[in-house]
Amino acid sequence: MTTQPAGPDGLDYLSFVDYAVARTTRELPSVDPTAMRLVLTLHRVTSSLVYDLESAVHRPHGWSWPGFRVLFVLWLAGPLESKRVAELSGMSRAAVSALVNTLVRDELVSRHQAEHDRRAVQLDLTEAGHKAITGAFQAHNEREQAWTGALSKPEQTILIGLLEKLMHGSDDAEPKKRF
Known part of the structure; x- marks a missing residue:
């Protein structure tokens, strides 16, 4: 205080x-x-x-924070249906859909009809998208280190545990979570 x-x-x-x-x-x-x-x-x-x-x-x-989140999810978990990208990035389907238009235009993401369901859209990183996200993530992690550097490693571990407890521990907040 x-x-x-x-x-x-x-x-x-x-x-x-x-x-x-x-x-x-x-x-x-x-x-x-x-x-x-x-x-x-x-x-x-x-x-x-x-x-x-x-x-x-x-x-x-050339990305927004939501654009980074979509690229990050596709990098680590893709290829995925757009609804799964929305779920894993904590965004709405509509937001992902609008954002993907820009990422496709910029040739960072490819969009295809899913084989199992013609109505579903499958998203994947292009080679340029993979190169862009892996290159940018180095700088991203340097900023993460700058922010977390104010805490010792044990303090970081404690804070992670407390935040995870807060995220998973409230039954009252359950219906209002995005995931």
């Missing part, structure tokens, strides 16, 4: 968490400030991390 700024004028993206928790709990005393702080902080760190990865690595390659 950091020192709370006197008012909204002195806030920045991260200090807003302290301000938001303090203001919310004053107005709504029944709010759990720890849960609120955890979710706000997790969201803001994730957003900052994604922005950094996208601006430092993916945009220079």
Whole structure:
């Protein structure tokens, strides 16, 4: 917990968490400030991390964050039907479909009719797509290391375990998960 700024004028993206928790709990005393702080902080760190990865690595390659996610899934698990790409990337089918048009145009992904079902679309990386994603992933992982370098290896392991517990541990959140 950091020192709370006197008012909204002195806030920045991260200090807003302290301000938001303090203001919310004053107005709504029944709010759990720890849960609120955890979710706000997790969201803001994730957003900052994604922005950094996208601006430092993916945009220079001509991709958005969602474009990278599709290429990443196809690289590691492809070829796949588009609905499986959507599922594994945490995106909607419509978003994947629209994104694949760009990736096909850029000759990074090929799209074919699935053999087992003429209505299904099979996606695969092209040779250029494979070369692009493997090359970009080196830079991506360097940024990952820069972000995680603030934590020791044991702290990283603990945080991974805690995040996995959070991801898998809530029965109340189950119906609202993307996967």
